[in-house]
Amino acid sequence: MSLQLNETDKNYNPKELKERLLRVREESTAIDMMLTKINEARNKVQILIMQQTSSLEILKLQRDNLLRGLSGENESVYVPPIADTNQPTITETTDSINAEAINIQVDPLKALQEIPPSQLDTVLHSFLIDYRIAPYTTTGISPVQALVGGQLRNRMDLLFPSQPLSECGKLKVNRGEPMEESVPTPAVTLLEKVG
Structure with missing residues (x-):
């Protein structure tokens, strides 16, 4: 870690500068550890949510996460409803507005549920890219096409x-x-x- 000395730093003696540098390093390490723990907890919660929800709810969750990421509103947290065992599966929702777009994602969603946690980020990224370019049934255009214009x-x-x-x-x-x-x-x- 390289720190440049400013005018205030020059007023400190070498011992105070060394203590200050050690304090900054300790704080930086503590922050890194805290962020790592937060990231691990977020991943565990995400995996737990995905295991307890139906495929349709997972798709909605990922769609909302994607939209939050595009709009920069990452502070809000989406909590999906508790999965209902009597809820229709994706293949039974043929009359829904986005049935075609949802059915396109059936296989990737199944793969997403069966992967080990270490590969979640890679597979989730691939899934979201595929979802962004899948056209909606009502409009015939994809989310990316609506966002970018092509x-x-x-x-x-x-x-x-x-x-x-x-x-x-x-x-x-x-x-x-x-x-x-x-x-x-x-x-x-x-x-x-x-x-």
Whole structure:
């Protein structure tokens, strides 16, 4: 850890500076340990919530977490309702507005429930990316398309958020028709534009 001396520091004698540096290091270590404990507790709570809720509630939980992350409102905590055993499963909700978008996520949700806790972050990130690009049944557009104004081709397009999607190439989804992809701009050209 390197600390630069300012005018106030120069007034301290070497012993006081050493004590001050040790105090700062101790506080920094204590804060790091506290944040680690908070993160561990958050992960345990998240895993516990996911084990006690139905797949549909998990999807709602992750959607709300995603929306909070996008809006910067991470302080609020979403607590899902207690799972009801009489509640219909995802496959039985064919008449719901977002049934198609929800059914797309059935397999990833099952995989999400069966993974070891050490891989939760990786699989959850992949699940959220897939959810963001899945089109809604009512509007036919995905959350990312509504947010950014165009559909992402793949996850790499998230690396160039300031670049118009028309330059990156975009995926065109027509309901009931095969998907067509425009000719993407070569990666070398994109890197030259960014650099």
